Amino acid sequence: MNPPRHVSHDYARVYVWEQPVRWFHWINAATIVVLGVTGWLIAKPPVFLVSTEASFNDWFGQVRFIHFVAAYVFTANFAFRLYWSFAGNKYAHWRNFFPLTARQIRQIGEVLRVDILQSTREAVHTLGHNSMAYFTYAGTGLLTVFQIVSGFALYAPMSDAWLPALFTWATPLLGDEFSLRTFHYAVMWAFTVFTIIHVYLVFYHDYVEGHGVLSSMVGGWKFMEKKQIASEETAGLSPYPKPRSRVPVAPPRPAKTG
Amino acid sequence: MNSPVLAPAPVPTVYEQMASRGVSRRDFLKFCTWMGAYHGLENDGTAQIARAIETKRRIPVVWLHFQECTCCSESFLRSSHPIVADILLDKISLDYTETLQAAAGHQAEEILQDVITRHKGEYLMLVEGSVPLAADGCYCVVGGKSALDTVREVAAGAKAIVAWGNCACSGCVQAANPNPTGATPVHAIIKDKPIVNVQGCPPIAEVMAGVLVHLLTFDRLPQLDSLGRPKAFYSRRVHDTCYRRPNYDAGLFVETFDDENARKGYCLYRVGCRGPSTYNACGTMRWNNGTSFPIQSGHPCLGCSEAKFWDNGPFYQRLTNFPGFGIESTADQIGLGVAALAAGGALAHAVLTNVRKRHDIGEQPGESPADLDPNPTASEPPQKP
Numbered sequence: 001m002n003p004p005r006h007v008s009h010d011y012a013r014v015y016v017w018e019q020p021v022r023w024f025h026w027i028n029a030a031t032i033v034v035l036g037v038t039g040w041l042i043a044k045p046p047v048f049l050v051s052t053e054a055s056f057n058d059w060f061g062q063v064r065f066i067h068f069v070a071a072y073v074f075t076a077n078f079a080f081r082l083y084w085s086f087a088g089n090k091y092a093h094w095r096n097f098f099p100l101t102a103r104q105i106r107q108i109g110e111v112l113r114v115d116i117l118q119s120t121r122e123a124v125h126t127l128g129h130n131s132m133a134y135f136t137y138a139g140t141g142l143l144t145v146f147q148i149v150s151g152f153a154l155y156a157p158m159s160d161a162w163l164p165a166l167f168t169w170a171t172p173l174l175g176d177e178f179s180l181r182t183f184h185y186a187v188m189w190a191f192t193v194f195t196i197i198h199v200y201l202v203f204y205h206d207y208v209e210g211h212g213v214l215s216s217m218v219g220g221w222k223f224m225e226k227k228q229i230a231s232e233e234t235a236g237l238s239p240y241p242k243p244r245s246r247v248p249v250a251p252p253r254p255a256k257t258g
Numbered sequence: 259m260n261s262p263v264l265a266p267a268p269v270p271t272v273y274e275q276m277a278s279r280g281v282s283r284r285d286f287l288k289f290c291t292w293m294g295a296y297h298g299l300e301n302d303g304t305a306q307i308a309r310a311i312e313t314k315r316r317i318p319v320v321w322l323h324f325q326e327c328t329c330c331s332e333s334f335l336r337s338s339h340p341i342v343a344d345i346l347l348d349k350i351s352l353d354y355t356e357t358l359q360a361a362a363g364h365q366a367e368e369i370l371q372d373v374i375t376r377h378k379g380e381y382l383m384l385v386e387g388s389v390p391l392a393a394d395g396c397y398c399v400v401g402g403k404s405a406l407d408t409v410r411e412v413a414a415g416a417k418a419i420v421a422w423g424n425c426a427c428s429g430c431v432q433a434a435n436p437n438p439t440g441a442t443p444v445h446a447i448i449k450d451k452p453i454v455n456v457q458g459c460p461p462i463a464e465v466m467a468g469v470l471v472h473l474l475t476f477d478r479l480p481q482l483d484s485l486g487r488p489k490a491f492y493s494r495r496v497h498d499t500c501y502r503r504p505n506y507d508a509g510l511f512v513e514t515f516d517d518e519n520a521r522k523g524y525c526l527y528r529v530g531c532r533g534p535s536t537y538n539a540c541g542t543m544r545w546n547n548g549t550s551f552p553i554q555s556g557h558p559c560l561g562c563s564e565a566k567f568w569d570n571g572p573f574y575q576r577l578t579n580f581p582g583f584g585i586e587s588t589a590d591q592i593g594l595g596v597a598a599l600a601a602g603g604a605l606a607h608a609v610l611t612n613v614r615k616r617h618d619i620g621e622q623p624g625e626s627p628a629d630l631d632p633n634p635t636a637s638e639p640p641q642k643p
Contacts, residue, residue, distance in 0.1 A: 043576060044590075045528060047513040060509030116607075118614045157495060172484065177535035178561060178570045182578055182589060189593025193600045200604035208615050 010226050016091050016127050017220040024081045025217050031074040032191055035147075038067035039188050068155060072163075075148050078141075091128035097138040099131055107131035115204070123209050125228040133201075140194055143187050150174075150184040272350075272474070273312040286311075296468040296543075297480070297490045310475035317474055318373055318381040320412055321355035324405040325398050325432050325441055326387030330423040331357055333460035336546060337467045350470065353381075356400065367401050374415050382473060383416035383451075385409065385444050388425040388432050392440030409447055418479060419444060419453045420469060427455035427486070428565035435569050445486060452479050455486035459562035462543050465491045485565070487537065496559050497533035499541030502526065515556070526553060530574040532561030 017025075041063050050057060085094035099105050111132040113120045124130050129137070152163065153170035154177060174180045206214040212223045224232075270278070276286060287308060294304040323331075352358070353373045354366065361369055373381055387405075390397035395404030403411075413419060421444045424430035432441035445453045456469050469488055472480045480488040497503065505511070505525035512520040512529050527534070533541075536559050540551040552559055558574065561567040570578050577588040612619065 045509055045511055047511050047519065047528060048509065049518055050508075050510060054504035054508040054510055057508030057510065061507035063509075118610055121615070121618070123618065158498075168484075175566055176564050176570070178532060178564065178578070179566070181535060182570075185577070186589040186593065189589060189596065192593065193596050196597060196600045196604060200608070204608070204611060208611060208618050 011223050012226050012229055013221045013223055014127055014229060015220050016089075016222045017216055018089055018092065019220065020080070020084050021088060021092050022217055022220055024077055024084065027073065027077045028081075031070045031077065032195070034070040035067060035074060036188055036191060038063050038070065039185070042067060043185050071148075071151050071155070074144075075152075075163075078144050078148065096128060096131075096134045097141065099135050104131040104134075108135060115201075125209065125211070125224060125232060127222055127224065127229065127232050136194075140191075143190055143194075147184065147187055147191075150180050150187075153177075154181055154184060270315075271311070271313055272316055275316065276311075293468060293471045293475075296464060297472060307471065307475045310477075314474060314477075316351040317417075318351045318353050318377040319384060320353060320370065320373055320381055320416075321358075321384040321386065322405075322408060322412060323356045323400075324385065324387030324389055324409075324425070325439065326423065326425045326430075328357055328386070329460040330386045330425075330466070331355075333463045334422075334466045335463075337463035350382075350474065355384075370412070374412055378415040380417055381415070382470075383412050383419045384422060385419060385426045386422040388429045388441035388443060389447055390432070390439035391442050392438065397439040406447065409444065413444075413448045413451055416451055418473065419448060419451050420473070421445065421453055421455045421486075422466065423461055424457060424459040424562060424565075424567070427457045430459055431568050434566075453486055454479055454482065454488060457485075457487050457492060457563035458538060459560075459567075461563070462491070462539060462545060464543055465539060483537070487563075491539040491543075492537045492563065494537065494539070494542075495534060496536045496538050496541050496553070497531075499539070500533055500553055501541065502553060520556060523556075526556070526558040528576065529558050530572070530576055531558035532564070532567065532570075533559040536561040536564050538563040 042060075045060055045063075082094075084092055085097075090096075096104075099108055107124060107126075108131045110120070110124050111130045114122065114124055115132075128134070149167050149170045152167035156164035156168045157177075159165075171177055171180055174183060202214055206212065210223070212221065216222045273286065277283075287304070290307040290311065291304045293307050294301075297303065299306070354370045356366075359366060359369075387398075389395070389405045389409055391406060395406040398405040400408060421427045425432065425441070426444050428443050429437070429441045432439055433443070443455075445455065454469055454473075456466055458465070465488075468491065469480060472488070472490075480490060483489050483492055485492075497506070500506075502523060502525050505523070506527055510519065510522075510524040512524045512526050514520065515529065525531070531553065533553065540553075540559070544551045544554070560573050561570065564570075572578070575588075577590060
């Protein structure tokens with residue numbers, strides 16, 4: 001019999017994603033889906049042959065209304081997440097998103113070798129995201145900012161509200177509204193591509209590593225062998241700030257009897 | 259036209275000149291009311307306009323033509339209000355304009371020099387057409403001088419500059435990619451003078467007249483938007499004033515130009531209408547004595563009062579060619595391609611994962627039901643009995 005590779009199954013439950021992070025994630029996901037679908041409809045509305053007068057219909061107006069409301073939710077949600085990157089636990093901290101330490105940069109290489117090239121077998125075990133994932137989310141954060149700025153700049157002429165008016169400077173940067181609109185639409189595709197890869201990779205990581213990453217965005221808990229947790233904690237990928245409440249390891253359960 | 263040879267007589271005011279031409283007081287006040295309405299002034303604004311035209315002398319005007327098709331002049335001449343063309347051609351002192359002046363050759367050049375020296379700091383400079391900067395400006399030379407030199411020379415003593423049309427405001431078709439002549443709008447060349455951009459290809463006649471009357475009346479620039487366009491005419495989108503707008507909100511769209519929906523006069527959004535991103539007064543003022551405008555004739559707005567509208571093609575679809583990806587590739591085609599690539603990559607990766615990582619995915623030693631330790635705190639798998 002081969003020598004056992006993973007002999008220890010001494011798993012611990014670690015509370016990684018706090019409730020605000022999870023709320024952010026699902027609100028973000030929902031609004032992106034809504035914005036994507038309505039955005040696509042706005043760009044390419046289906047053509048109906050209707051016999052009624054225009055005054056009896058308002059579906060396109062409704063679609064646009066939903067798009068604008070979802071945009072406000074999307075923006076507020078993102079603003080909250082920015083706040084939480086200062087107030088939240090270390091896995092949510094903003095420093096993770098920028099690969100500034102040698103360790104983070106090294107880990108990006110490791111992740112690419114292990115997960116994409118698959119030239120190395122030993123998985124990279126991290127409690128938060130791995131450095132590559134954090135860095136990718138910094139990218140989607142940039143796209144989010146672009147969509148918010150360009151979206152509100154496009155919306156400003158139709159609105160008297162103060163918030164859209166803050167973004168009117170964006171239109172001349174890309175020349176004119178029409179170009180801005182083209183880019184705003186193209187970034188919708190970027191989100192689509194991101195979503196495909198993101199969903200696949202979550203399944204992949206859950207499948208291969210077994211840390212429960214898929215369910216972690218529901219319950220907040222990840223599962224990892226204690227010795228991996230120990231090495232992750234000491235290696236300190238995300239040392240800022242000190243965790244506020246320490247409940248990383250669930251207390252041992254009483255042994256089942258009978 | 260003022261002749262530089264004659265000794266200047268006491269210059270009559272604009273109104274005096276109009277009256278001498280047989281314009282009745284009633285017609286004059288009607289004109290003032292029209293102009294007040296165009297500018298969105300309150301009722302007493304009419305009196306202000308009337309007073310200004312009664313008391314002010316004619317403004318000397320130099321109207322320069324560069325790289326252009328003269329459609330701005332053509333539009334201007336069709337200014338439909340009974341006496342607009344009349345007042346603006348007769349009542350301002352249009353001292354120099356290549357297309358309309360009787361003078362030619364040296365005589366014309368002499369008049370230009372005379373105006374810019376005699377009325378230094380007083381005259382209005384109107385520019386139609388873009389200025390080529392490539393090859394030392396050799397693409398547009400009038401009277402032996404490049405357009406660039408003329409613009410600089412005339413602008414130096416001008417009180418204000420009015421850029422007519424898309425050419426002078428943003429380069430229009432000459433400045434479209436790849437812009438072989440280096441066509442440049444006036445505001446990119448002259449930085450130290452007040453400039454009004456009267457956008458459009460061409461601008462609406464009444465808008466042109468309105469801007470001139472504003473300058474004449476109030477002796478200062480009208481309120482301008484961030485692109486230098488008078489807000490009175492360019493603050494609203496064609497879309498917002500379009501009479502087909504209810505069809506847009508109702509989601510009733512024309513799909514092709516010959517379909518039933520086109521006959522019903524539905525919204526032209528899907529066939530490329532640029533109304534939602536175009537700022538102009540077409541929807542309210544319309545063209546040719548308020549007769550019609552493109553959308554009313556069943557043609558989508560091309561966005562001719564916006565910069566780069568030639569480059570934002572094709573005209574008849576909403577999605578343009580995406581910059582940087584070659585001809586005829588829209589964001590949809592590129593997006594679909596990349597998404598397919600991502601999905602395919604994910605699929606291939608999934609297959610590869612199952613091959614390369616089968617040891618990690620499958621049951622690990624110590625995980626078969628028989629191996630499971632009834633005591634979960636133990637760290638080592640138990641020996642099989």
